[in-house]
Each structure stands twice: as C-alpha cells, then as structure tokens.
Amino acid sequence: MADVAASAGVSTMSVSYTYNQPSRVSAATRDRVHAAAAHLGYTGPNRAARSLRSGKHNSIGVVLGEKLTYAFEDPQARRFLSGIADACLDADTALVMLPNLHRDNDNARIRDAQVDGYVVWTTEIDDPLLDVLVGTGRPTCVQGGPHHPGLEWIAIDDRAAADAVATAALTSRAHPAIVALRPDSRRESTVVPGADASDISMPVTRARLEGYRDACVRLGIDWSTVPTLFTTHNARGEGDRAARLLLQDAVVDTLLVMSDELALGALDAAAATGIEIPTRLAVTGWDDSPVAAAAGLTTVAQSLFDQGRSSARWVLGLSETVDAAGWSVEKRRSTGRENDPRIEGGVL
C-alpha cells in the first residue's frame, strides 16, 4: 500500500480510504490510486493485516457437534447450513466450518478461529465450549439450545411441538414407544422405560422427550411403562433396527420418533414385517423432509433454513434480534387422522 501511495503521489491514508471509504476521497485521488494500483498489480488491502488492525475478519464460524462428514450427510444439518450460507451471501462473508469432536484442543481451536462470531449446531447442556465462546466476546447463536447466559439462542418450542404431535398420534391409541435421538455425545444405544428427561444432556432430545411425556400424562398413559430407545446415529437403518426392537412387544401401537430419517426406517421395518400402517401401528417423525411427505408421514414441520439464516444474520449484525421460529404438525396417513385440523405453534 505504501508503494501504491508513493506511485500515486498521495499518502497511504488516501489509498486506505480509497478502498474502505471511497466516498471520503476526491474522485481525482481515487482515480490516481486505482491507476497506480493497476500499474503495480496491487489488488487491495491485505486481509491479515486488516484483521490485525481492525479486529474484523469478514467471516463467520459454524460449530458442528460432530465430524463434518456427518453434518454433510444429515438432511437437517444441511438445511440449517444452507440458511447460514444464504445469509453469508448477502453479507459477502466467508463461512468457516469448525467441527467439535470434543477432543482436547477443539475448544482452543474454535476460540482461536479467525471469525467475527459463531453459530453453533448441536451441542450439550454444560458443554464447556459454551463458556469458551462467551469468553471470546463474539456474538454467538446456539441452535436448539441450551439457553446459556451471554449467548443467543434459536429453536422452536420442541416440548410443545412434541406434545402436539404425540397427541395427534395418541388420540385413539394408548401404547406408545419412543425412538429418541442420542441423549449425549457418548452414550450407547439403549432402551429405557419411563425415561427421565433430566438425565439427558442434548437439549433437543430432552425437550422432545418432555413433550412426549406431557402428552402421555395428559392422556392418562402411564409414563413409567413407555419404553424409549436412544439411538446413536440419525440414519434410516438405525430407525429400522430401533423399530424392530420396540415392536417385539406386541402391545406397542404407536412409535413417536424424533426424526424423519429414523421414522422412515421405522416404516421400512413395519413394511418388512407386515405390520399395517396406520391400522396396527401409527408412526410420527420430525422435520417434514420431502421424503417424509411422500411417504405420508405425520411429522413436525420447522424451517431449519430460516433458523440458519436468521441466526447467521444476527451474528453478522444484520438484524437486531433472532427471528422467532415456528412449527406445525403435518398430519398424514401414518397416524390415520390426516383430516384433523393442522396444529401450529410460533410463527412459521
């Protein structure tokens, strides 16, 4: 930049202004600077130096609570990421992927990332990373919770939505079983009767389980008899396995499933074992993916794209507040009551 200034016969400040606040510089100066820059092959301010001096990076970090491989394969994560990418486009901001595998140096790596703020996808209550992020002083929005002082938060009311979708399935049935997402980043796949939600560190899993229980309690179903199977991966094959296991108990007439992927696997299991949907078994999912719609799956709809976009825009300072996230229950064939009125919560 000093060279350009010398060549253009102006001060370095005029060159800096030409690139950063062109309106502050006379047209003549601007032209001379651009001419000199073109002549010298100067392509604009060095970003590292700019970052050092100004403390800004023009980039946003996305913290994924798993290997990136999983994030790219998970349809929900993808839609959320797409929304973030969309916001970045508007702001000419780079997107830095920060996988969090809970290894020793992961928190330090994330803290030291050259980003202006963070969006966090999938984390646990009491994850020490949350305090680390607060410590950076950078704006941070956590999808799906947990609520954490100093951090912004975006999610639908999972508990209310779980209650609603369970109620839709259970109005003419009484023997639900639950296929849950993983309860924390370590635990193995297990079946638990009357699962205790306060034991679960993934906030999304916890809230949905609470909502299912709310519905059971209200409908007079004894929660202590309701089995919950915690899965480890959000994949169709896993849902198939889970359903086969739970359906060994012939009394089970309803599967409340925490994702569409898993629920589609449950439908696979039903088809393979000749169990009729919805006469003998009702199934509900979560997220309203296109495949779920095609399969006639009753499910909770939420726009993860909008949540990604909204959280990123807030982090980038493009909006004052994080938009509220809405949801609805899409009633379809898999619960046999597709003509019941649609249920909505929040703003969709």
Added chain:
Amino acid sequence: MADVAASAGVSTMSVSYTYNQPSRVSAATRDRVHAAAAHLGYTGPNRAARSLRSGKHNSIGVVLGEKLTYAFEDPQARRFLSGIADACLDADTALVMLPNLHRDNDNARIRDAQVDGYVVWTTEIDDPLLDVLVGTGRPTCVQGGPHHPGLEWIAIDDRAAADAVATAALTSRAHPAIVALRPDSRRESTVVPGADASDISMPVTRARLEGYRDACVRLGIDWSTVPTLFTTHNARGEGDRAARLLLQDAVVDTLLVMSDELALGALDAAAATGIEIPTRLAVTGWDDSPVAAAAGLTTVAQSLFDQGRSSARWVLGLSETVDAAGWSVEKRRSTGRENDPRIEGGVL
C-alpha cells in the same frame, strides 16, 4: 504476549518459542511462561498477528462453483467435501467455504480469502478464476479439471470410464440417447443431436460426452443421430423429465446418464410409463451411490471421498503428489448384463 513475558521475567521470544517450538525452550522457562499466561488469562498467540507475520493461516479454502445450498444437497459434492474435511482433521486445519457464483467480486473474494491453499470443485474451462488462483501463488488442486498450468488436478479418466459404461450398455443395443450434466454455468436445458463436445466448457461433461461418443463410433452407431439432453440441475426430478422427453422417440433403447441422481429419475420415468427395464430400455448412471446400488443401476464407481482427501492433503503439504483416482463399471440389472466381468481403470 509482551505482558506475559514481563510477568514471567523472560523475553517475548521465549514466550513465542514456548507456544511454537516448545522443544527449543528449557522446561523451567516453559513452566514460568505457562504459569504467567494462566495468571493473566492469555490463551496463546493471536492468530491474525501470526498470519500477518508468518503468512500462514492454518486453513484451506474450498471453492464451490455454485451456491452452497446446492453443494450441500448434491451427494457427490458432499462426499468430496467429507474427504476434504477428513484431511483437515488430521492437520488441525480450518475449512473455509468459498462459493463462486461468477459475480463481479467473487474472484477477488476468493483471492483475498485467508487460506493457505485451495481445492476447487466444479469449474469451467477458461474460468478466469483459475488464473486468479495461479496468481495467489498458493497450492491449488482442481477436481474434475480442467488442466491448467500452475494448478494441480484430480479426477478419474472420465472419457475412458464413459466409453466403458456405454460399451457395457450398448453391446446388445443400438439406439442410445444421452442425459448430460449442464454444459456450462449459464446454458438452458436443450436437446441436441450429435452434440459437439468441444462446444462444452464443463470439463467433466465434455469428457464424459467424448467417451460416450467413442463407444458409439467403435460400435458403428451414427453419432449424428444420437440425441443429447443437457440438464440444468443434478436432481432426480430433472432426470425424470429428461427421460420422458427423450423416450418420446420410441426407437431409443438406451439412456446413458451422467449421474445417478438423474438416472434414478430416468428409472422413475420408465416405471411410471410402463417401460420395462432392461428388456425395452437400458439405463446407466454415474458415481455408484448407495441408492443406485439398491435400484440395480449399472454405473461408474469412483471414490470422491478419497479424491477430496487426497487433494486436500496435497494442498496442505501432507503428501508429495495427488494420488491417482481409479474407477470401475458396476454392472447391474438396469443394463441386463450383470454377470459380465467388472471393468476397472486406474487405481481404485
């Protein structure tokens, strides 16, 4: 860092060494530095200052020739990205996503990104970005070509693989039609008889078309009569539409399709219109996705995960050369010759 040095009673250089080359510093000094750092809440060298001084960023840029939304939705892109992410994990390197929408300032944004090198996914012959990347002096690897002086390159031999898969389908048929990926970043969906490959600026599309033509010529099929439909999106619905259009000509007995997604759409179209596979129509795909395998689709297998990993490792300086990429033709029901010997090229 100066404060830490003062507090520990050593020079700033000893602090710097403690973090960057601990082995060069005595254990006693190291301990004093760490103690002082802990006391002052110092968490290690500022990354922006380090980047400015050392010129290194500890991150790699991935240039996607489309909106990130598409990249996250496209199964092939996802597998390639997963491979890159895997390499980053080994090297404790951040992954920066750089969409290239061919807008005015995209090249500058990509050039100015704070990364140590680039991996490029999906670009066009003569894309001016390629020269920009050469100009950065940073190591760059382009997946799928084009060959460009100064840039590394990774891909399978698409032309040979296309020839092989077309030959597998055409040994007992004589009337192919082609469903092609988009020819460049602008063109609309069109049907062209005897398509001229030299007209196409996406190198992958070009090479595969050349390979299909090679097979036709060798088998005595008049290329000028072979229709090619260029699609705009790599999506199942698009393949369905394309197949319906091409199958309006009742003589067509083979669809050579440049992706599994599109080929699955073609199978959908055949099923919906009552065309029997493979007796009345043969279909081939590309990439050997799990869904394709399940659907009995004859296809070209290649590991995009390995290509992503290998190209990223080279960019990061973790390997001397980019590994050769291999392919094979997986013969299945959709071409009716599933017992023919498997064909391989390169190292898989």
Added chain:
DNA sequence: TTGAAAGCGCTACCAG
C-alpha cells in the same frame, strides 16, 4: 478532503 504518527501482536533473523 488529506496526511503524519503510532502501533495492532506477532515472528524472522541474527547475535549472544
């Protein structure tokens, strides 16, 4: 509208 001075926090280089 332009400019001079100062220094962001660090590491390359060289010297001891």
Added chain:
DNA sequence: CTGGTAGCGCTTTCAA
C-alpha cells in the same frame, strides 16, 4: 538455550 531488533500491512486517532 535466550534475547534484541525490526517490521509484516494496515487502520485508528488526531491534526491540518
């Protein structure tokens, strides 16, 4: 093994 010096390229601050 340790330290001094210099300066990476820029922008903030203040002054003209």
